[in-house]
Amino acid sequence: MRLRQSFHFFLFGMFVGLSLSGLIFFGYTSSWFSRTDVTPWLAPVVCEGTFDSNLIDSIYKQQNITIATTVFALGKYTRFIKDFLESAEEHYFVGFRVHYYLFTDQPEAVPEVKMGKNHHLTVRIVPSMDRWQDISMGRMEILEKLMENELANKVDYIFCLDVDTKFYGRWGVETLGRLVGVLHPWFFDYPRDQFTYERRQESQAFIPAGEGDYYYTAAAFGGSLADVHHLTKTCRKQLNIDAANSIEAIWHEESHLNKYFLNKKPSKVLSPEYLWRDINMSVGQVKIIRFSHVAKNNAEVRPNV
Ligand code: 48C
Numbered sequence: 321m322r323l324r325q326s327f328h329f330f331l332f333g334m335f336v337g338l339s340l341s342g343l344i345f346f347g348y349t350s351s352w353f354s355r356t357d358v359t360p361w362l363a364p365v366v367c368e369g370t371f372d373s374n375l376i377d378s379i380y381k382q383q384n385i386t387i388a389t390t391v392f393a394l395g396k397y398t399r400f401i402k403d404f405l406e407s408a409e410e411h412y413f414v415g416f417r418v419h420y421y422l423f424t425d426q427p428e429a430v431p432e433v434k435m436g437k438n439h440h441l442t443v444r445i446v447p448s449m450d451r452w453q454d455i456s457m458g459r460m461e462i463l464e465k466l467m468e469n470e471l472a473n474k475v476d477y478i479f480c481l482d483v484d485t486k487f488y489g490r491w492g493v494e495t496l497g498r499l500v501g502v503l504h505p506w507f508f509d510y511p512r513d514q515f516t517y518e519r520r521q522e523s524q525a526f527i528p529a530g531e532g533d534y535y536y537t538a539a540a541f542g543g544s545l546a547d548v549h550h551l552t553k554t555c556r557k558q559l560n561i562d563a564a565n566s567i568e569a570i571w572h573e574e575s576h577l578n579k580y581f582l583n584k585k586p587s588k589v590l591s592p593e594y595l596w597r598d599i600n601m602s603v604g605q606v607k608i609i610r611f612s613h614v615a616k617n618n619a620e621v622r623p624n625v
Pocket residue numbers: 391392393394395396397452453455456481482483484539613621622623
């Protein structure tokens with residue numbers, strides 16, 4: 321009897337061993353380990369085909385969420401507001417409650433744009449600045465104070481977007497998460513050593529060679545209010561330290577954002593579908609363009625070079 325039992329035990333062991341090695345072999349050969357729909361820390365990388373729009377909409381519809389969305393349009397960038405808002409109303413969190421905060425130095429230049437159901441626009445006046453770098457970097461402190469003084473306990477999520485952009489496809493609740501970064505459309509298929517991180521140790525945005533996960537864009541980021549508040553507060557503090565030390569990171573607040581995401585990994589990463597190069601660029605590796613920079617002549621549209 322004992323012999324029979326140990327034989328069965330042996331067979332069972334063989335079965336488990338073979339199936340395990342089969343799985344490992346299958347996984348390895350089918351590049352299961354090098355999946356592109358998750359980060360090394362297993363955060364989802366959202367792109368077409370990784371989510372079911374109807375299913376995820378029905379799930380979030382059961383929650384009464386509000387998404388704040390900030391955008392800045394100072395100087396000649398006011399020309400981008402109309403396309404930004406009109407295209408957002410077609411594609412951005414359609415059917416959900418959205419509150420846009422538009423910061424500008426020219427409120428009179430804000431065009432009339434018809435807002436959809438549960439979509440509201442608040443225009444805020446901010447002082448002009450004569451360096452586009454200061455305008456761009458200055459956003460971090462303005463966002464930090466907006467969240468601290470006005471949005472706490474009023475909104476669930478926030479996204480901070482560039483205005484020289486336009487929506488071309490769905491941007492929905494699949495993008496919601498605690499801390500959300502967006503892959504930069506010029507570097508998502510580059511090796512890490514070619515990322516344009518800040519490489520000078522004197523800057524608070526410094527990332528040494530051999531470190532870093534992705535190169536994130538500062539043209540789009542978001543997440544829960546608490547996490548995005550902490551992100552903007554940290555970037556603001558670092559920008560101020562650099563300014564006191566007379567150093568300006570290579571790509572301004574984007575350098576600080578990348579430093580932040582190095583230490584505090586995003587809980588969700590959006591593929592470059594969610595911020596493509598200007599629309600005329602070849603679509604190439606993305607299946608769909610949802611949101612994109614628009615072609616512009618920087619020298620003509622910025623107050624300084
Ligand atoms: O509103 C302005 N006006 C300017 O003169 C320069 C920048 N900006 C804001 O900063 C816009 O919201 C821009 O989208 C953002 C910085 N981003 C850019 O200029 C390009 N997308 C890199």
